Amino acid sequence: MSEAGSKLIKSAQQALAYARGEESEGFVVHVPEAVDVKSIRKRMGLTQLEFSSRFGFDVRAVQDWEQNRRQPDRSARVLLTVIAHEPEAVSRALDAKVKSNNVDVRWVNRVELLRAVEEHYGPYAHSSIHGVSHWAKVEDNGLLIAPYSGADTIVVTLFAWFHDSCRVNDHVDHGHGNRAAEFAVTQRGALYQIDDNSLQLLLEALRDHTDGRVTEEATIGTCWDADRLDLTRVGDLLNPKFMSTEKGKELALKSRTL
Numbered sequence: 001m002s003e004a005g006s007k008l009i010k011s012a013q014q015a016l017a018y019a020r021g022e023e024s025e026g027f028v029v030h031v032p033e034a035v036d037v038k039s040i041r042k043r044m045g046l047t048q049l050e051f052s053s054r055f056g057f058d059v060r061a062v063q064d065w066e067q068n069r070r071q072p073d074r075s076a077r078v079l080l081t082v083i084a085h086e087p088e089a090v091s092r093a094l095d096a097k098v099k100s101n102n103v104d105v106r107w108v109n110r111v112e113l114l115r116a117v118e119e120h121y122g123p124y125a126h127s128s129i130h131g132v133s134h135w136a137k138v139e140d141n142g143l144l145i146a147p148y149s150g151a152d153t154i155v156v157t158l159f160a161w162f163h164d165s166c167r168v169n170d171h172v173d174h175g176h177g178n179r180a181a182e183f184a185v186t187q188r189g190a191l192y193q194i195d196d197n198s199l200q201l202l203l204e205a206l207r208d209h210t211d212g213r214v215t216e217e218a219t220i221g222t223c224w225d226a227d228r229l230d231l232t233r234v235g236d237l238l239n240p241k242f243m244s245t246e247k248g249k250e251l252a253l254k255s256r257t258l
């Protein structure tokens with residue numbers, strides 16, 4: 001770790017010790033009573049998912065903080081204050097720590113991911129049927145279902161942006177799930193990083209999303225439901241029996257009454 005990183009960690013440890021009420025020689029800190037998490041994140045140009053992944057927060061906690069459903073506790077406020085002033089140093093310090101512990105880092109470079117997928121999909125990337133507006137909707141649907149199903153949210157996001165990236169037309173293309181899985185696996189480490197188990201879930205979700213099956217596996221089911229819920233864009237009436245998750249079934253049923 002760099003000298004600056006070491007100093008930062010030491011300062012953060014002292015601040016945390018102080019926050020916990022432990023001895024902290026000659027060190028006086030002011031811990032703010034409230035922290036504007038949304039403005040810190042927005043200044044950095046990160047989505048909630050990216051902010052959570054980069055600094056090790058639970059994405060649901062970040063959502064709760066931003067919507068004032070909960071306040072960050074004292075330790076989290078200390079860390080958020082350090083992030084507000086030295087985001088790059090915190091990233092470097094945490095990254096070094098994670099690497100030294102040989103633990104996989106989970107991240108998605110959303111800007112590069114979108115660029116790469118658009119390039120791969122070519123002229124169809126902005127198609128109203130299977131293009132970028134559909135991918136964004138699939139991600140929204142998936143992240144809506146995930147708190148209920150317990151799905152792995154980074155897999156849900158990656159599924160949304162990869163699943164239709166290898167279509168060769170906007171009509172019948174049975175091979176696009178397999179091609180998406182092949183493409184996604186080549187981008188691990190470049191556009192995103194996830195552990196082996198999550199990668200297997202992503203690849204299975206991508207390969208089989210064209211078959212119309214349902215599954216009891218929560219993450220894969222959430223991905224498939226998220227995609228099928230957007231069939232309303234082509235005027236299809238949703239059928240709950242083709243949904244895998246309880247929340248997916250509920251949303252499909254609700255869409256029929258709208």
Ligand SMILES: [Fe+2]
Nearest residue numbers: 163164209210
């Ligand atoms: Fe598809």
Ligand SMILES: [Fe+2]
Nearest residue numbers: 134163164227
């Ligand atoms: Fe799709």
